[in-house]
Amino acid sequence: MQCKHELEYKQCADCQAEDYVEMVNALPRYVIVCMRHRDMLFGGNAHLFWSLDSNGYTAALETAGLYTEEKAREIAAGTHGQEIPINIAELGLEQEFFRTAESGLKELSTLTIFNVHNPRNKEIIERNKRIYYSDSAG
Numbered sequence: 001m002q003c004k005h006e007l008e009y010k011q012c013a014d015c016q017a018e019d020y021v022e023m024v025n026a027l028p029r030y031v032i033v034c035m036r037h038r039d040m041l042f043g044g045n046a047h048l049f050w051s052l053d054s055n056g057y058t059a060a061l062e063t064a065g066l067y068t069e070e071k072a073r074e075i076a077a078g079t080h081g082q083e084i085p086i087n088i089a090e091l092g093l094e095q096e097f098f099r100t101a102e103s104g105l106k107e108l109s110t111l112t113i114f115n116v117h118n119p120r121n122k123e124i125i126e127r128n129k130r131i132y133y134s135d136s137a138g
């Protein structure tokens with residue numbers, strides 16, 4: 001099979017690289033932090049994240065839902081910076097960190113919160129807010 005560069009598809013490094021990027025982009029690698037609500041269990045010190053399948057909020061990062069970039073942008077759109085997507089790589093996390101409803105939390109000894117007062121966390125939120133709301137900044 002020939003690719004758009006008229007090479008044998010398997011031999012085209014460009015097409016293989018594109019496929020790889022597309023595949024990575026399609027993976028759910030975003031959490032959504034909610035600036036609209038405050039947590040009620042940690043004295044307002046923990047950021048709240050969207051749970052799995054847009055089903056409420058969680059303060060435990062392990063139970064935050066993972067969304068594709070496309071879905072994350074869709075959720076964030078029109079919220080004027082109230083719902084902010086963050087790529088989990090920025091948090092130093094991999095997909096395995098997150099627990100689905102099926103895998104549950106029983107094997108974990110700790111739960112992780114995202115402290116609202118931490119300067120680095122503030123920086124991450126501000127940066128992503130600028131990325132996703134650059135058109136409405138001001």
Ligand SMILES: [Zn+2]
Nearest residue numbers: 003005012015
């Ligand atoms: Zn090609």
